Amino acid sequence: MHPIILLFVISLLHAYEARGSDTVTPVFVQKGKDLLLNVTAPVKLVKRSEFKWQFNDSNILRLFHDNKTITIDPYDGRVEIFLQNHSLLLKNVQQADSGRYTAGVFGDNDDYVGKYSVTVQDPVSLVNGKVDLHSSSSDSCNLTVTCSTQDSHHINSTFRCDNNTCSQEEGGERSKVTTSGTSLRVYLSKVFSIICSHSNQVSSDEHITKIRDFCFSNPGK
Known part of the structure; x- marks a missing residue:
């Protein structure tokens, strides 16, 4: 294959992978229910890296390579992380919890492993x-x-x-x-x-x- 064509194909593949990594999954949840968000790829933590769940770019919790977890106010007591798969459980969701949720490993390189657009809805009337x-x-x-x-x-x-x-x-x-x-x-x-x-x-x-x-x-x- 001609080198220029090969470089073009590689650039297209990289662009496709980038778009795939930016895919945002819509999620709807009823007000007052619990919300479970999963990661879409395995999480591997090393020294000088940390795993984060974020809401609208603000931290919900931080997890370090030694499994030390820091939950950020006002989420203390409202969230739970499952260490075996790094899923996030947000309890008793309210309208203010509607927004963008992201999960990723941050360190020398930032690697996102989950992006969600969450909408909290009231149950319909009779x-x-x-x-x-x-x-x-x-x-x-x-x-x-x-x-x-x-x-x-x-x-x-x-x-x-x-x-x-x-x-x-x-x-x-x-x-x-x-x-x-x-x-x-x-x-x-x-x-x-x-x-x-x-x-x-x-x-x-x-x-x-x-x-x-x-x-x-x-x-x-």
């Missing part, structure tokens, strides 16, 4: 489904279901059933992202039920409306 029945007979039915949450978000959608076959009509909202970042959905299940779903990355709640509780003059059909 969701409820309200039915507005337009018409119903022995073999057909039209109704609108409004899904609403305790934090005042809502969507609605219309459903039509004919001869024991139900469908969700066009028009109305089937899903939306609320101002608080949660997802609100209404959809038809395969068992003649309408599902109102309220969720985010860490929790969910749903309300089930059984169509036969409102439709058809002969529910046993």
